[in-house]
Amino acid sequence: AQKVTQAQTEISVVEKEDVTLDCVYETRDTTYYLFWYKQPPSGELVFLIRRNSFDEQNEISGRYSWNFQKSTSSFNFTITASQVVDSAVYFCALRGTNTGNQFYFGTGTSLTVIP
């Protein structure tokens, strides 16, 4: 079974604080892909990052960083020095290679950055 769990439903932080959004996944596929998307109030899901299961190297992009750990089936997302524009709902998603094109999304984490 494929499943993504985002246990944090809502998070509030004060501007400039760091915040980590958790994502835990389940899959029996040996090859799979993990994604993070941002959904601002406008509604559109904005693609942030994709990782494949063979690449556990952590990635940093500006204030965003991702920590992929296969041992704990986690793909956590950290925003450093948060800004008000980071306020959005963030979704983690999984796509296996034995389930066609189907993405499995978590329920999302709503992040509010307070000025």
Next chain:
Amino acid sequence: ETGVTQTPRHLVMGMTNKKSLKCEQHLGHNAMYWYKQSAKKPLELMFVYNFKEQTENNSVPSRFSPECPNSSHLFLHLHTLQPEDSALYLCASSQVGTSGVSTDTQYFGPGTRLTVL
């Protein structure tokens, strides 16, 4: 236009109305998707089209009828909807390999906020 566009952005309809949602992708992709996003629920995949052929229909009621006339356009025809169908309907596209497996990320449109009265 760039990316994935959807029209209308907002739609209010009665249960007896017939309406259509439109999606257009400008990314040269060959696969398109409809998702339903309800409050407090994960995104639900409704339909998948690869190379204009429907490959997945995740037990969606027949009051939702998709149409994919070409690889750039996707429609969702709505009729006799129920109030519980009120949701954000998202369209996405991706590039699928010849084996039918997506080799790339899904890119989403802004969605249509549907309210059924």
